[in-house]
Amino acid sequence: MEDRRNFIKKTTLGATGVALGATAFSAKSYGNILGANDRVVLGSIGIRGRGKGLMDAFSKMYSNGVEIKTLCDVDSSLFGERLKIAANNQKGRKPGTETDMRKVFDDKDIDAVIIATPNHWHALSTIWACQAGKDVYVEKPSSHNVWEGRKMIEAARKYNRIVQVGFQNRSISNVMQAMDFLHNGGIGEVYMAKGTCYKPRDSFGISPDTAPPAHLDYDKWLGPAAYRAYNEKRGHYNWHWHWNTGNGDTGNQGPHQFDVARWGLNKNEHPIKVQSMGGIFGIDPRECSQETPNTQTSAFEYADGKILEFETRGRYTPGENSLQSKIGNTFFGTEGYLELNGSTWKAFKKRDKEPFAGSGMAEGAAVGGDTSFRKAPDSKGHFGNFIDGVRSGSRFDLNCDVEEGHMSTVLPLIANIAYRLGETLKFNGEFEQFIDNEAADLMLTRKYRYPYVVPENV
Structure with a gap:
């Protein structure tokens, strides 16, 4: 280039x-x-x-x-x-x-x-x-x-x-402002973050295996995944709900809010412990080929004891917090809490019922003249940020370099492993392996289908 x-x-x-x-x-x-x-x-x-x-x-x-x-x-x-x-x-x-x-x-x-x-x-x-x-x-x-x-x-x-x-x-101005506010002590020390993915999804049914349609190159679509006969219920979009190709809603919509939760906690490390539980509720497994849970609760502990929680709800549910967040986050600090829904955020001190800072407030207008509340930064958006990075040739210009993205992606991936094994797992972040659990380690990778093999030496 x-x-x-x-x-x-x-x-x-x-x-x-x-x-x-x-x-x-x-x-x-x-x-x-x-x-x-x-x-x-x-x-x-x-x-x-x-x-x-x-x-x-x-x-x-x-x-x-x-x-x-x-x-x-x-x-x-x-x-x-x-x-x-x-x-x-x-x-x-x-x-x-x-x-x-x-x-x-x-x-x-x-x-x-x-x-x-x-x-x-x-x-x-x-x-x-x-x-x-x-x-x-x-x-x-x-x-x-x-x-x-x-x-x-x-x-x-x-x-x-x-x-x-x-x-x-990572490139939404108000979200960037909220993260800056958290990192500068806006609600004290942030000790817990929660992400939510509340997306009611109905059964997509079940169907027999068939030959793939003429317009689809099924071998290339399947690529690195293990071979399975073509089935329209495991294909376009429905691939999300089958382990061979997808990661469920915890690993679909969820990664966005996992990323924000980790960002707000200011954690540039992996957790040391993970547990996850859930299941498929409200859908008859005899009438739908879905494999991934539609309801899932996951919890992570970091070395300093801080906690990241995540909830996936695929059935009928109200929103979370005063913003009624369904796809959002809540952060808990020693001096208050912060709610985030899309690009809207509000921060509350202790037991106060009215926010003292938030998106839409002028810089310096926070109640009590809070000095951690700064103007939302200008942003070209995530796509513009990528193009700027391509032009500069520097990964440090990116708002979400691949390593940053990997740190957040690991969270739903290891949560799914804990869910599938039904165990609380200890994780060694330095080596990205589980501690004393061979079955869990085997699920950190997969057997690739030739010739679509992810190489050991890239």
Whole structure:
């Protein structure tokens, strides 16, 4: 990417210099030349559901020097509509299409890729992209299991690639403000954080195995996962609720709030203990192929005794706290508590019933003139932040580098292991292994299906 961009800049500068002469360049005109040739060319891999949203958002950045050159999906029936959306956003510039992501990685014109595949593909596609010299925006959770997530970090570092994980809260101004408030003692010492994922979901039914549809390359869709015959109830979107390809809602919507909870606790380390319990309630297992729990309570303990709680509720439920948060967080401190729902937050002192700080309040307007309450920072959003990182070439410009994303992804992954084993587990964060539990350690990785193998040495 850097070589191609530098070559373009040098050759453009040289050609223009011949025509205008060296004295023709002012600082402003030189900057304009560099800006014109700093276009970031993308491949969009996985364009259904969330992938459609990402493709739409990034292609709308066309006027800001971003172009989607290729749409890639193993389901060719998706191309027609997606191509129209991209072309409309890119002033008529229509992307090409591929059904094999490896051809996208082989394209020397592509600087970076957007990965919105099912979870079981996140790690291998990211590693392949890094090996091909591409920067990566990968959706959450960053990986399907803990071991392969560490391999993603190793690949990003080895090949000096920019890898951003799709924890969008990291780039929402009000959330950034709330985290700054917590970290600066706004409610005293934060000793406990709770995340909630309350999404009522109905049964999606059951069906017999069949041959895959002609427009779906099922072998490539299955990729690294263990072979299972095609079944429409285990395919598009429903893959979330089967262990072979997904991680349930605790590992689907949940990672966003796991990330915010860990962020608010200011923990850049793994917990030392995890327990999780739950089940499938309100859905007859004889009438639905779902394997992952729709109701799950998980708890984590850190070395200093601080606690992270998480609740997944897939049936009918009220919201949490005064904001009625369903997808949100609550933080508990020695001097009060903070509620967060989307980009709205309120902080309360001790037993007070009215907030003394929160989103929408002017800086310095906090009750009592609280000095930990600062203005929400400006943000270009998570996608803009990624593009800035690609242009700078520095992972330190990212709001959610792959290692940050991995730290948060590990939480739902090990919670699911504790749930499936029915045990309280002790975790050695330094080595990312469980203590004295071979069965749990075996679930930190998986057996990969050839040739879609996540390598030991990336």
